[in-house]
Amino acid sequence: xSARDLLEPSPQLLTRTxxxxxxxxxxxxVLLQTRDRLISNDVRVYLVQNVALVNISAPFGVDxxxxxxxxxxxxxxxxxxxxILVSQVMAGTKDLMDGSDAHYVEQEVFASWLALLSxxxxxxxxxxxxxxxxxxxxxxxxxxxxxxxxxxxxxxxICSKRELVRRKQRGExxxxxxxxxxxxxxxxxxxxxxxxxxxxxxxxxxxxxxxxTVRIAEEFLSFLYKPSQGIFRMPDAFQNQxxxxxxxxxxxxxxxxxxxxxxFQPFQQKVPEFTRLYTETPPFLPMNVTDTVVxxxxxxxxx
Amino acid sequence: MSKGILIIGYIGDxxxxxxxxxTQAADVEFSFLHLGDYYSNGYLRHSSSGESRRTMVRAAGVxxxxxxxxxxxxxxxLPNPSHVGKYQWPKTMSxxxxxxxxxxxxxxxxxxxPLCGWENMSKPLQSYFLRQKGFTVPLSLTTSIVSDYKKxxxxxxxxxxxxxxxxxxxxxxxxxxxxxxxxxxxxxxxFQRRIVGKDVRxxxxxxxxxxxxxxxxxxxxxxxxxxxxxxxxxxxxxAPQWIMDLCRSYAQERGVVLAGFDFKVDDLGNWYCxxxxxxxxxxxxxxxxxxxxxxxVLEFLLGQSL
Numbered sequence: 001x002s003a004r005d006l007l008e009p010s011p012q013l014l015t016r017t018x019x020x021x022x023x024x025x026x027x028x029x030v031l032l033q034t035r036d037r038l039i040s041n042d043v044r045v046y047l048v049q050n051v052a053l054v055n056i057s058a059p060f061g062v063d064x065x066x067x068x069x070x071x072x073x074x075x076x077x078x079x080x081x082x083x084i085l086v087s088q089v090m091a092g093t094k095d096l097m098d099g100s101d102a103h104y105v106e107q108e109v110f111a112s113w114l115a116l117l118s119x120x121x122x123x124x125x126x127x128x129x130x131x132x133x134x135x136x137x138x139x140x141x142x143x144x145x146x147x148x149x150x151x152x153x154x155x156x157x158i159c160s161k162r163e164l165v166r167r168k169q170r171g172e173x174x175x176x177x178x179x180x181x182x183x184x185x186x187x188x189x190x191x192x193x194x195x196x197x198x199x200x201x202x203x204x205x206x207x208x209x210x211x212x213t214v215r216i217a218e219e220f221l222s223f224l225y226k227p228s229q230g231i232f233r234m235p236d237a238f239q240n241q242x243x244x245x246x247x248x249x250x251x252x253x254x255x256x257x258x259x260x261x262x263x264f265q266p267f268q269q270k271v272p273e274f275t276r277l278y279t280e281t282p283p284f285l286p287m288n289v290t291d292t293v294v295x296x297x298x299x300x301x302x303x
Numbered sequence: 304m305s306k307g308i309l310i311i312g313y314i315g316d317x318x319x320x321x322x323x324x325x326t327q328a329a330d331v332e333f334s335f336l337h338l339g340d341y342y343s344n345g346y347l348r349h350s351s352s353g354e355s356r357r358t359m360v361r362a363a364g365v366x367x368x369x370x371x372x373x374x375x376x377x378x379x380x381l382p383n384p385s386h387v388g389k390y391q392w393p394k395t396m397s398x399x400x401x402x403x404x405x406x407x408x409x410x411x412x413x414x415x416x417p418l419c420g421w422e423n424m425s426k427p428l429q430s431y432f433l434r435q436k437g438f439t440v441p442l443s444l445t446t447s448i449v450s451d452y453k454k455x456x457x458x459x460x461x462x463x464x465x466x467x468x469x470x471x472x473x474x475x476x477x478x479x480x481x482x483x484x485x486x487x488x489x490x491x492x493x494f495q496r497r498i499v500g501k502d503v504r505x506x507x508x509x510x511x512x513x514x515x516x517x518x519x520x521x522x523x524x525x526x527x528x529x530x531x532x533x534x535x536x537x538x539x540x541x542a543p544q545w546i547m548d549l550c551r552s553y554a555q556e557r558g559v560v561l562a563g564f565d566f567k568v569d570d571l572g573n574w575y576c577x578x579x580x581x582x583x584x585x586x587x588x589x590x591x592x593x594x595x596x597x598x599x600v601l602e603f604l605l606g607q608s609l
Contacts (some may be wrong), residue, residue: 056491057446060430064458065444065451103384104469105490107424111466112445112491115427130432133421140404141418147351148408158349158401179400180393198346198397 018080019044020301021069023051024087030281031087033294038301046071050092052109058116067116078120083301085257086126087280089113089135125217125300126279129254138182139276140200146274149252151245153274154263155203161195168193175202175275184276204263204275211238211264211272212282213246214289216296217256220246221289224264231286238264242272249274257297259285307332308604309367309411311377311402313339321586322376325597329609336360336367338380341402342387342395349405358405369405374412374604378582379403412604413560420559420581424468426493429578436553438576441498441567447491449484456480460497462522473523474530497522498567498575503539504588505547505564507554508599512547514539515588516568536591546574553579560603561585 020038024031026049038045048054048071055070067078091109114135118128128135137145146153156177157163164176167187174187177200185191186206193199207227211234214221220243224232234242246260258279262272281290308326310333312319326333345362358369369375381399384392403417422429430440444455445466455461456476463479465471476494502517502524516539517524521531546566554562563583567575589596602609 055447055488057444057448057451058427059444059446059451059455060427061434061440061442062444062455065446065454068448068451070448107467107469108465108490108492111425111468112427112447112493114425115431115445115466118425118428119431128428130422133418136418136421136424138400138404140400141407144351144404144408153351155350155352157351158347158404160346160348163348178393179397181396182400194393196346196394198401 018082019046019076020082021084022047022087023085023089024280025049028087028281030285030290030293030297033290034297034301037294037298043302046076050090051113052091052105056112056116058112058119067120078116078122081120081122083123083125084117084120085297085301086117086124086128089117125257126255132253134253134255139177140179142277143274145252146249149248151249151274152271157201158198159201160198161193164193164199164201167201173206175204175206176200177202202275209264210275211242211262213242213260213262214293215246215250215256215258215260216293217300219296221292223289225284227284231289238272245274255279305373306334306371307373308601309334309336309369309372309375311336311338311375311379313337313378313380316378318584318586319378321589321597322600325589325594326601329598329601331601331605334367334372336362342382342398343391345398347398347401347405349401351408358409360402360405369409369411372411373606374414375406375409376414376600376604377406379406379417412606414600414604415559415561415581420557420562420579422557423578423581426464426466426578433553433576433579437549439573441575441577442496444494445491446494447488449487452484452487452494455494458496461494462497464493464495466491466493472526472530475522498569500567500569503542503566503568505542505550505566506583506585506588506596507550507559507562507564508596509560509603510551511599512551513588513592513596514542514547515591536587538592543574557581561600
């Protein structure tokens with residue numbers, strides 16, 4: 001069966017009253033493509049970026065109120081959701097709030113959606129895990145968690161500006177992370193290093209080759225990526241190894257759709273080391289891989 | 304050679320003050336890392352490859368090597384952004400993230416590791432987990448939809464509280480309904496069927512369980528001074544063993560060493576679990592129990608009996 005065959009309407013699987021909800025950025029190309037192709041196949045699909053703009057009811061033990069969301073005035077019972085894809089949950093607040101109200105509302109909205117997504121009886125891709133708060137983890141916590149599972153993971157060091165400058169002066173060309181905003185940067189670049197902030201130095205050179213695995217349910221796609229040079233085929237010797245370590249990590253995080261990035265030293269016979277994880281589309285995803293991901297995602301959502 | 308216990312928090316936090324007091328009273332060696340100092344002028348170094356031997360936190364001119372302590376008691380709080388200057392905020396945030404990562408991965412006994420019991424940041428989600436575990440929980444509705452709220456409301460006395468871990472004063476909706484209902488669509492609220500009866504607070508410290516009961520005329524006994532007239536605490540001898548076992552088992556499953564479970568017990572003797580707090584303020588209950596909770600906390604942190 002070709003990918004195109006998967007797009008044919010299959011009414012026995014997805015009825016007209018059912019809908020599919022995509023939670024994530026409208027600038028995420030994979031989500032946009034997925035939404036557009038589902039619409040062209042007559043599927044009711046909603047892409048929601050900011051869940052604070054969607055009204056919600058999540059009853060618990062109550063008979064006469066059903067779980068629902070209201071998107072732009074349209075009430076949608078969660079009972080009729082065919083599937084929900086959680087790429088990112090953003091709870092930005094409405095303009096009318098002042099600062100302290102906005103902070104409170106963000107937390108309340110997030111908490112109510114966390115409950116809804118955990119309890120909803122429909123199929124949820126990337127359902128919040130009961131065990132691990134993946135939606136709350138930053139990239140350091142993810143690496144720490146991966147290490148605790150025995151997944152080969154890059155070393156890193158948390159330090160102040162002083163150490164960062166010292167290593168920059170030694171000409172080390174490493175990937176770093178500004179812990180104040182989780183912004184990655186390259187040590188040799190002109191990123192403004194501020195005194196008083198803490199940074200993480202990740203032991204990966206900025207010109208490293210990366211081994212990427214993309215998981216969509218039980219499918220794992222993998223390829224090599226080198227910034228400025230593009231993508232390459234993954235050597236067979238590493239395919240299974242990467243698939244296994246990605247599966248170990250993603251199963252523990254309850255993620256069935258995610259992109260795992262590993263630092264890869266092709267000439268050092270070194271096992272690729274987990275570096276970071278995306279649930280939204282990473283900027284380097286090549287177009288041909290994007291198309292395959294969208295195909296498989298649609299298949300999963302309609303299943 | 305162990306340097307005893309490292310206590311991390313704000314001196315203005317009454318729970319931190321209590322832990323400092325009981326530690327001193329027990330003649331246990333300790334160091335105190337004041338978060339106010341750490342956020343304003345501190346830093347840390349940590350290497351994932353060297354584990355905690357290479358983790359050093361510094362504040363107010365004092366260095367703390369994490370691996371030298373037998374235990375860490377922490378109440379790591381991020382200050383409210385509105386209380387921190389715009390220029391200082393990125394520094395504060397980066398220090399919070401760094402220390403949080405260190406406490407997450409250290410091998411040292413810690414009460415509690417950051418994000419243990421994280422589900423407490425969504426009370427309806429925690430209710431779901433608690434019910435799966437076997438606790439009875441109150442009927443509840445999280446909603447920002449007025450018509451759904453009205454349906455829920457018509458079936459009985461209703462209270463409201465925050466969905467998230469942000470502390471809120473629990474009260475009856477009657478008192479605010481007319482004034483606040485118009486704002487419901489801006490922010491979902493957690494409504495619950497009110498359970499009338501005594502409150503019981505159960506603390507779990509590793510494998511030990513301690514219960515205190517509270518009689519009060521306020522819906523939220525913590526605020527009896529403004530919302531009621533009295534609140535009396537005493538040791539609770541009537542907590543069923545199966546409830547205490549469930550508390551211990553749930554806390555262990557969630558990786559929480561020190562937990563505070565809130566219960567309402569109705570006139571029929573039904574025990575309703577309201578929540579499990581993974582960072583409980585336990586000082587007032589510890590006073591009622593003559594320091595038994597605090598003693599177990601210290602024993603866990605020291606890895607030995609007192």
